[in-house]
Amino acid sequence: MSTHIKCRGCGGTLQTTDQKKVGYALSLEHDYCQSCYKLLHYGEVHEHFHPEDLPKLSQDAVCLMVSSVLHLDTLFTYPVYRYEPNLKYVYVINQIDLLPESTNLDDMLKQMIIRAKLMSVPFFDIIMMSAKNPYDIDNLLSYLQQFREKNIYLIGVQNSGKTTIFKALTKDQNALAFSKAGLTQEAISHQLGKHQIWDMPGLYQQGYIHHFLPYKTYKKLIPSQRIKPRIYQMKKQQSLMIEGLISISVMGDDQSIVLYVSDLVKIHKTKEARVKDLLSHKEEHFDIITEQYEEKSFKIKDKKIQITFADIGFMHIDGPNTIKILYPKGMHLSLSEALFK
Numbered sequence: 001m002s003t004h005i006k007c008r009g010c011g012g013t014l015q016t017t018d019q020k021k022v023g024y025a026l027s028l029e030h031d032y033c034q035s036c037y038k039l040l041h042y043g044e045v046h047e048h049f050h051p052e053d054l055p056k057l058s059q060d061a062v063c064l065m066v067s068s069v070l071h072l073d074t075l076f077t078y079p080v081y082r083y084e085p086n087l088k089y090v091y092v093i094n095q096i097d098l099l100p101e102s103t104n105l106d107d108m109l110k111q112m113i114i115r116a117k118l119m120s121v122p123f124f125d126i127i128m129m130s131a132k133n134p135y136d137i138d139n140l141l142s143y144l145q146q147f148r149e150k151n152i153y154l155i156g157v158q159n160s161g162k163t164t165i166f167k168a169l170t171k172d173q174n175a176l177a178f179s180k181a182g183l184t185q186e187a188i189s190h191q192l193g194k195h196q197i198w199d200m201p202g203l204y205q206q207g208y209i210h211h212f213l214p215y216k217t218y219k220k221l222i223p224s225q226r227i228k229p230r231i232y233q234m235k236k237q238q239s240l241m242i243e244g245l246i247s248i249s250v251m252g253d254d255q256s257i258v259l260y261v262s263d264l265v266k267i268h269k270t271k272e273a274r275v276k277d278l279l280s281h282k283e284e285h286f287d288i289i290t291e292q293y294e295e296k297s298f299k300i301k302d303k304k305i306q307i308t309f310a311d312i313g314f315m316h317i318d319g320p321n322t323i324k325i326l327y328p329k330g331m332h333l334s335l336s337e338a339l340f341k
Contacts, residue, residue, distance in 0.1 A: 006188065058151045062088045062124075062144070066156035066165060068095045070223065071205075073308045073334040075112065076121045078203055080155060088124045088149065091116070092140075094161040097130035098223050100260075103340045111339060131164040141169055145193060152195050158202030158210075159222065159311060166190070166199040207332030208310045212245075212290045221288070221312050223262040229316075230259045230267065239275050241268040244286025245328055246309055247275045251297070252321040261313035275326060292329040297322060304338040 005014045005028050014025045014033060025033045057063070063084070067075045072093065081089055093112065096105065105128055116123055127143070129136035144152060154162040166172070170190040188199045209218045221243075232240055234257055239249040242265060248257065249272040259267065266287070270278065282289040298307065300319030307325070308314040310332045317323065327333055 057084050057087065057153060059084075059086055060149050061151035061153055062090060062147050062149045063153045063155055064090050064092050064165075066092045066094050066154055066160045066162045068156075068160045068311070069093060069098055070095070070308075070311045070313065071157055071160060072112070072339055073306075073336055074157065074205065074332075076116055076119050078155075078157070079121075081122050085122075088147070089122060090124050091126045092156075092165070093126065093128045094131055094165065096128050097132055098225070098227050099340065100227060100229055105340075108340045111337075131161050131168050134168075137165075137168045140165070141192075144169075144195065144197075147195070150194075150196060152192065152197045154197070154199050156203060157205040158208070160202065162202065163199055166197065169197060205332065207330055209312055209331070212328045212331065213288070217288060220264050221262060223313060225263070227260045227313065228263065230261070232257045232259065232267075232269065234269075237272040239270050239272045241270060241275070241278070241286075242266075242309070242312070244279065244282045244289035245312075247272075247279075247326040248315065249275065249324040249326075250321065251324050255317065255321050258316040259313065260315065261309075265312070272324070279326075290328040293326050294329045295324065295326045296333065297324045298335055304341070306336050306338040308332075308334045308336070 014028050014030070015021065016025060016028060019034070063080060065075075065078070065080065075091065075093070081087070091112075093109075096103075099105075109126060109128055112126055116126070127140070129140060131137065154166055156162050166188070170192060172190055187201065189196055191197075209221060212218075213221070234240070234250040234255045236250060236252065236254060239247045240257065240259070241247050242259075242261065250257070251272070261267075278285050279289075279293065298305075300317055300321045300323060302320050304316055304318050306314050306316055307323070309327065316338050325333065
């Protein structure tokens with residue numbers, strides 16, 4: 001009987017025998033496993049498992065490939081369609097409410113369509129929305145009703161907002177939607193009109209900020225409100241320190257840099273020559289630090305470039321110039337053309 005009782009938060013099968021395994025609860029009559037209960041009521045975090053493999057999907061299905069605007073550099077890098085080529089794939093760009101008000105969403109959508117075609121990624125549609133906007137949710141619900149396929153899967157990397165969309169569509173108030181990587185452990189399903197909708201475990205993304213920091217720290221770094229661009233006029237061999245985590249140094253000509261990060265993230269300007277000295281005494285100078293760092297230089301060509309820092313945020317810079325970045329060892333860092341102006 002216990003194999004059919006699921007945690008209403010992470011979807012793990014409830015069990016009362018092993019505290020170290022997924023789904024441990026004090027009683028099978030509880031709605032949540034102990035990990036989800038403590039997260040919901042006390043903000044305490046006990047590590048959830050990070051699944052690396054996608055469960056087998058029904059062939060009678062539509063896949064909503066959900067991506068946060070913070071993860072757009074990896075939007076088409078999970079080739080689920082290669083393993084399940086007969087399904088319909090709709091790419092959902094979530095959390096557009098985080099983007100600056102001046103963002104041209106039409107132009108951004110055109111760029112994503114061009115990118116998908118250049119990468120030979122099959123798609124039925126690309127949708128831009130915010131799971132926090134009731135109008136967007138109503139539109140998505142109406143949109144999904146057109147499909148004859150029985151099953152609708154929500155698939156995406158951890159912290160992409162799948163559960164927030166699931167919760168908004170189904171009105172399931174028990175589902176948990178936190179900026180906690182690996183929260184959904186097993187698929188959670190709900191009847192949605194003539195369809196069955198599935199909230200799938202998040203796809204594993206190496207190098208995101210939860211690999212380096214505890215939940216209570218990294219949840220403050222991930223933007224949850226509209227991002228206001230921070231503009232810095234940088235001179236040659238000046239650096240911007242993002243907390244005690246990342247330094248961005250201008251090695252060429254004087255340069256304007258625009259940062260898109262949470263308002264809670266502390267930024268400090270200094271000389272490039274002082275960066276390593278500051279980090280050698282990082283506990284004295286910064287509230288948020290990591291253990292090991294690595295360094296990479298980028299030659300920026302004569303165009304607007306976006307550099308993405310895991311799920312913390314990103315920066316825009318107009319070339320030409322050379323930028324040196326010091327960042328946590330193993331952290332996901334990418335360079336691409338700017339996705340919006």
